[in-house]
Amino acid sequence: xxxxxxxxxxxxxxxxxxxxxxxxxxxxxxxxxxxxxxxxxxxxxxxxxxxxxxxxxxxxxxxxxxxxxxxxxxxxxxxxxxxxxxxxxxxxxxxxxxxxxxxxxxxxxxxxxxxxxxxxxxxxxxxxxxxxxxxxxxxxxxxxxxxxxxxxxxxxxxxxxxxxxxxxxxxxxxxxxxxxxxxxxxxxxxxxxxxxxxxxxxxxxxxxxxxxxxxxxxxxxxxxxxxxxxxxxxxxxxxxxxxxxxxxxxxxxxxxxxxxxxxxxxxxxxxxxxxxxxxxxxxxxxxxxxxxxxxxxxxx
Numbered sequence: 001x002x003x004x005x006x007x008x009x010x011x012x013x014x015x016x017x018x019x020x021x022x023x024x025x026x027x028x029x030x031x032x033x034x035x036x037x038x039x040x041x042x043x044x045x046x047x048x049x050x051x052x053x054x055x056x057x058x059x060x061x062x063x064x065x066x067x068x069x070x071x072x073x074x075x076x077x078x079x080x081x082x083x084x085x086x087x088x089x090x091x092x093x094x095x096x097x098x099x100x101x102x103x104x105x106x107x108x109x110x111x112x113x114x115x116x117x118x119x120x121x122x123x124x125x126x127x128x129x130x131x132x133x134x135x136x137x138x139x140x141x142x143x144x145x146x147x148x149x150x151x152x153x154x155x156x157x158x159x160x161x162x163x164x165x166x167x168x169x170x171x172x173x174x175x176x177x178x179x180x181x182x183x184x185x186x187x188x189x190x191x192x193x194x195x196x197x198x199x200x201x202x203x204x205x206x207x208x209x210x211x212x213x214x215x216x217x218x219x220x221x222x223x224x225x226x227x228x229x230x231x232x233x234x235x236x237x238x239x240x241x242x243x244x245x246x247x248x249x250x251x252x253x254x255x256x257x258x259x260x261x262x263x264x265x266x267x268x269x270x271x272x273x274x275x276x277x278x279x280x281x282x283x284x285x286x287x288x289x290x291x292x293x294x295x296x297x298x299x300x
Contacts, residue, residue, distance in 0.1 A: 007251065011244035018231040018239050019084035023298045024178060026228040031174025034223060041163040048156035085237070108245035111238050119233040119242070121291040126226060127249060129190075129284045132277040134254040135261035140200070143270055148203040158212045165216035173220045181294045182229035189221035190285035197278045201271060232298040 021029035050059035112120055144150035150158070177185050196214030199207040234242050264272040 004251075007247070010247050011240050014227075014243045014247075015239040016081065016084055018227070018234075018243075019236055021231065023232075023300065026231055027177025027182075027224055028171070028174035030224045030227045031170040031177075031220075034220075035167060035170050038167045041160065041167060044156040044159035044163070048153060051152060085240075104244075108241045108248065111241040111245060114235060114238050115242065116233050116295065118291075118293050118295065119230065122226070122229060122233070123246060125284055125287050125291065126222075127246075127253065129280055130250055131253045131257045132273070132280045135257035135264075136273045136277050137261075138258065139261060139265050139270070139273060142265075143274070144200075144208070147270060148208065150208065158208060161209060162212040162216045165213050166220050169217055169220040170224070173224050177221075177225050177228050182225045182232070183288065183292050183294050185221045185225035186229070186288050186292065187285050189218045189225065190281050190288060192221070193218035194278060194281045194285065197274060197281060201274055201278070229292075229295075232295050235299050 017030070017033055018026075047059075047063060050062055053059070054062060141155055144155060144158075173185065192214045196211045196218060199211040199214065230242075231239070261273045264276075
């Protein structure tokens with residue numbers, strides 16, 4: 001519940017980053033903002049070491065303690081952020097929050113009248129994709145362990161390869177997005193994601209390493225290009241509301257996706273969630289090519 005409450009910061013942080021990036025450097029800017037997580041390259045190795053040395057329970061408790069300390073430190077650093085919009089004076093109380101909630105929800109719903117139709121298409125195309133991505137996330141490691149004979153150490157190596165590839169690609173991908181636009185990298189991300197999932201399901205040992213590489217390339221392209229296009233299409237004064245709306249539906253659908261993924265994995269077939277993601281990833285590439293149009297004028 002507390003982690004869910006902490007998610008309140010996501011729309012504000014996303015809008016703040018968007019407002020701070022120049023129009024012609026947004027791809028590179030988003031790449032640099034994501035690059036801040038480069039230390040996660042060492043995470044799988046550290047996690048694997050903790051597991052092998054202390055076991056699951058003590059190892060996980062130690063890992064969570066480290067995360068908690070880092071989270072607290074980041075909160076202190078965030079105190080130095082500066083506002084990018086004119087502040088509104090408002091009473092801060094739980095009662096006021098519940099009174100303002102319906103109004104805020106209504107404003108997030110009506111924000112679509114003030115953004116281009118391409119932004120709506122972008123949302124409608126990639127929200128279902130994220131649904132199936134979330135549906136599969138908890139089951140990659142289970143499927144790999146039970147059906148592909150991937151042990152704990154090999155999984156840590158695969159995750160390390162993913163992280164190295166992802167962060168090494170961020171800067172060139174950011175430059176690519178700024179140079180060639182947002183649409184082509186979005187299409188390419190879906191194509192690479194489709195290939196990656198197919199390699200994972202095939203299960204050949206060398207294919208699993210390629211799965212990590214293709215998945216990393218897919219995410220580096222998608223995270224950078226999607227955020228850049230969303231910022232290009234959304235006026236500054238509506239970014240917080242639109243990103244709040246997107247996060248709201250992502251979280252609601254994510255809850256359903258996790259439950260549905262478990263049902264499909266256990267009751268239908270372990271391969272079912274991944275097959276649905278494969279189909280959705282393929283259709284995303286096609287619909288992006290058809291419906292998404294580069295904006296002629298980028299929002300400030």
